[in-house]
Amino acid sequence: MSPVSPADAPVPAVRDTGDAAYTDGRGTFHPRERRLVAGRTLAGETILTVDACVIGSGAGGAPVAKELAEGGMRVAILEEGDWHESAGFTARPGEMATRLYRDAAQLITVGVPPIPLPLGRAVGGTTLINSGTCFRTPAHVLDHWQREFGLTDLTPAALDPYFRRVEREINVSRVPAELAGASARLVLEGAAKLGLSAGHLFRNAKGCVGSGVCAFGCPTGAKQHTGITYVPRAWAAGATTYTGVTVRRIEHRGGRVTEVVGRTAGGGTLRVRCRHAIVACGTLLTPGLLRASGLGTRSGELGRNLSIHPASAARAVFDEDLDPWVGVPQSAYIDALQDEGIMFEGISGPPDQAAMSTPRSGPEHRDLMAAVRRTASFGVMVHDTGRGSVHRHLGRTIVRYDLHPDDAARFQRGMAVLADVFFAAGAREVVVPLAGVPTLRGGDTGPLAAARIRPRDVSAMAFHPLGTARAGADPAHSVVGPDLAVHGIEGLHVADGSVVPSSLGVNPQITIMALSTRLAFHLLGQPAPEHEPVPTAIA
Structure with a gap:
């Protein structure tokens, strides 16, 4: 007896x-079988024939795989x-x-300043180790896409x-x-106290207990990353996941895709003959695969237009014990400066994470770590102006990116507002992680306001690379x-952050998922799923 498709189940x-929806862990989906093949077991040549x-x-990849499999296609997922x-x-x-990050989380941009850009490398991709924060694409961004890129069908109503x-x-x-x-x-x-718009974030979680280690794999399985949501649903509909497979090229003949060729962890070759190939390697890796296959290069835009959503964090010491590793690390936001391209979102974690990210050295770093229990x-996050390339x-994947001076100014502005918020609390x-700015005390943010902050003075990370195979009419x-x-x-289609044509200013994971889902419905020739339930509230 075949499993019931969620599309057929009452909603x-x-x-x-x-x-209650956030904390209730009941009702998670478990497939009857794990259709999972480890690439380390595949030597020699293996040939598959599938639809997609x-x-x-x-x-990007997991949602389209699940929807296509539930729609009746034979699907292979290569990871x-x-x-x-x-x-x-x-x-x-x-x-x-x-274990979970690409290059052990040491992938860093080449430019001023160098910026760490951590990515996941596992079933579930970066959704396995991200913050879990979920924002829909802002309406003003969709308006920009319509005007600038001719994406007239991507309206809030059409994507809803x-x-x-x-x-x-x-x-x-x-x-x-x-x-x-x-x-x-x-x-x-x-x-x-300062009259700033703020609130608690929306996240993809079910049965969350606030373990505080979202960025290192949720030990309770509460974070609903694609590896425990979409991929098992795809398995239940007949799809198979092949892990430990590095795709080398996409073969094509007569103007259409014929097969995908990969190298397995067992030293073998995997050939997947298919009618549809959906590239969802991520913003930094998709351009390399397309270029190696001689595809996507006509416009000269492949690998360009990279936005990375630079981010940094300020720390504040209080009199009370806070134990910042207890609770959801990214749980609140301030959106009062969103029109200026500045978004504030929570960030916390265990002490060793704080030790790596605290912007001081020597005795100052020691003193800050001694006060870590009392530190918030x-x-x-800055809606970036600069653009890079990959x-x-x-x-090796080389990411070139220089922080724009306007974005350095946004960091200075954002840190000043955040310091005021901390002092008000x-x-x-x-x-603040800005070179030359001393520790601020007594509510005085004057030294920060007086500083001349250049891009090289900003200590930043980035988390949301987009745009290197951008969509357009x-x-x-x-x-x-x-x-x-x-x-x-x-x-041949692309379903990952590389198609997103510009920076969003917010976390992009459900934008990518929605675009991927839309692609699957398009390939299946199905209308939009208008029957889906309306949320009681959403970001």
């Missing part, structure tokens, strides 16, 4: 997104990383970074059914105040069309 008209080969299992059990996540950052479907699949709901953590509580108190932190050199001192200025098909080749 309530309204979906709760409140505290999906390359990648993250925010370079491994499958990991939630029970094996140890909550030790150093240990988990080497796909967002509702994604949000149901991964249980997007609001973080309850009691799980938000002390840092979030203090920041929200400070924001309220919060992040500043290319392959000697087998009762902070004794505030440390004009083949002369884009890599894929509005339907995410690569210009000039039949049967």
Whole structure:
């Protein structure tokens, strides 16, 4: 007896997104079998024939694979990383970074300043190790896409059914105040005193207990990443995941895709003959695969237009014990400066994570770590102006990106507002990650206001690379069309952050998932899923 497709199951008209939806861990999906083949067991040559080969299992690949499989297609999912059990996540950052991140979380941009850009490498991709924060694409961004890139069908109303479907699949709901953590509580108190718009974030979680280690694999399995949501649903519909497979090229003949060729961890060759190939390797890796296959290069845009959403965090020392590793690390936001391209989101974690990211050295670093129980932190994210590029050199992915001076100014502005928020909440001192700015004390942000901050003075990370195979109506200025098909080749589509044509200013995971879901419905010739439930509230 075949499993019932979620599309055939009854769906309530309204979906709760409140505290109960977030904390209730019941009703998670478990497939009857894991259709999982480890690449280390594949030597020699293996040949498969399917309808669709999906390359990648993250925010883009897993949703399209699940929808195509449920729609009746034979689907193979190829993943370079491994499958990991939630029970094996140890909550030790150093240990988990080497297991779950690409290059042990040491991928860094080449430019001024160098910026770490951590990516996941496992079934679930970066959704396995991200913050879990879920924002729909802002309406003003969609308006920009329509005007600038001719993506006239990507309106809030047209995308709404796909967002509702994604949000149901991964249980997007609001973080309850009691799980938000002390840092979030203090920041929200400070924001309220200053009259700044703020609140608790929406995340893809179910049964969350606030373990505090979202970035290193959720040990309770509460974070609804694609590896435990979409991929098992794809298995139930007949898809198979092949782990430990590095795709080398996409073969094509007569203007259409014929097969996908990969190297297995067991030293073999995997050939997947298919009518549809969906590239979902991620913004940094998709350009290299397309270029190696001689595809997507007509416009000269492949690998260009990279946005990375630079981010940094300020720290504040209080009199009370906060134990910042208790609770949801990214649980609250301030959006009062969104029109200026500045978003504030929570960031916290275990002490060893704080040790790596605290912007001081020597005795100052020692003193800050001695006060770590009393330290709150919060992040500043900048809707970036600068654009970078990505290319392959000697087998390595090279990311070139220079922080724009306007974005350095946004960091300075954001850190000043955040310092005011911390002081309004009762902070004794505030440390900002801007070179030359001393520790701020007594509510005095004058030294920060007086500083001349250049791009090289900003200590930043980045988390949301987008745009290197951007979508657009004009083949002369884009890599894929509005339907995410690569210009000039039949049967080849891209479904990951590389198609997103500009920076969003917010976390992009459900934008990528919604676009991927829309692609699947297009390939299946199905109308938008208008029957999906309406959330009681959403970001």
